[in-house]
Amino acid sequence: MKLASLLVVPAALLISGLVLAQDLKIPGVAIASPVRKDKVVLTTAEWQKKLTKEQFEILRAKGTEPAFCGVNLDQKGEGTYYCVGCGLDLFFANSKFNSGTGWPSFYKPIDRDRIWTHTDRSYGMVRTEVNCARCDGHLGHVFNDGPAPTGLRFCMNGKVLKFVPKKAEKGHSGN
Numbered sequence: 072m073k074l075a076s077l078l079v080v081p082a083a084l085l086i087s088g089l090v091l092a093q094d095l096k097i098p099g100v101a102i103a104s105p106v107r108k109d110k111v112v113l114t115t116a117e118w119q120k121k122l123t124k125e126q127f128e129i130l131r132a133k134g135t136e137p138a139f140c141g142v143n144l145d146q147k148g149e150g151t152y153y154c155v156g157c158g159l160d161l162f163f164a165n166s167k168f169n170s171g172t173g174w175p176s177f178y179k180p181i182d183r184d185r186i187w188t189h190t191d192r193s194y195g196m197v198r199t200e201v202n203c204a205r206c207d208g209h210l211g212h213v214f215n216d217g218p219a220p221t222g223l224r225f226c227m228n229g230k231v232l233k234f235v236p237k238k239a240e241k242g243h244s245g246n
């Protein structure tokens with residue numbers, strides 16, 4: 072049993088890697104860091120000071136949290152998910168769905184200008200990396216096996232999202 076369960080994960084990754092071996096271009100979403108007036112640019116030392124070690128590892132070093140680590144995974148209720156790096160509002164809770172992957176999943180960002188994508192060829196796969204448009208932080212990846220209406224699955228690292236419930240949002244700056 073133990074060996075079987077150990078083999079399931081690599082097999083699933085391999086299969087999804089083969090099926091999803093393509094780079095998504097989402098209409099209206101930039102494929103390079105967009106110019107913004109509110110851009111947040113910090114030095115590595117400043118990011119290390121601002122973020123926790125885990126947040127830094129994901130946002131600034133393109134790390135991936137373990138599946139089912141729990142942060143924001145089962146978060147429910149109305150509200151908004153913000154980037155922990157810069158406070159940009161990225162996803163509304165009403166676009167969140169249970170993908171069963173172990174990572175918080177959304178079918179769309181609040182707007183296409185909240186993110187930009189980049190072809191990620193690491194680990195022998197071709198995936199589409201999703202970055203924050205304001206601080207260029209790595210958020211996760213997007214796949215084309217999501218639900219209607221977009222058919223997209225934004226597979227995010229819960230540790231780099233800050234959820235603010237709707238009732239607490241009045242006057243919230245995202246920081």
Ligand SMILES: [Zn+2]
Nearest residue numbers: 154157203206
């Ligand atoms: Zn950000």
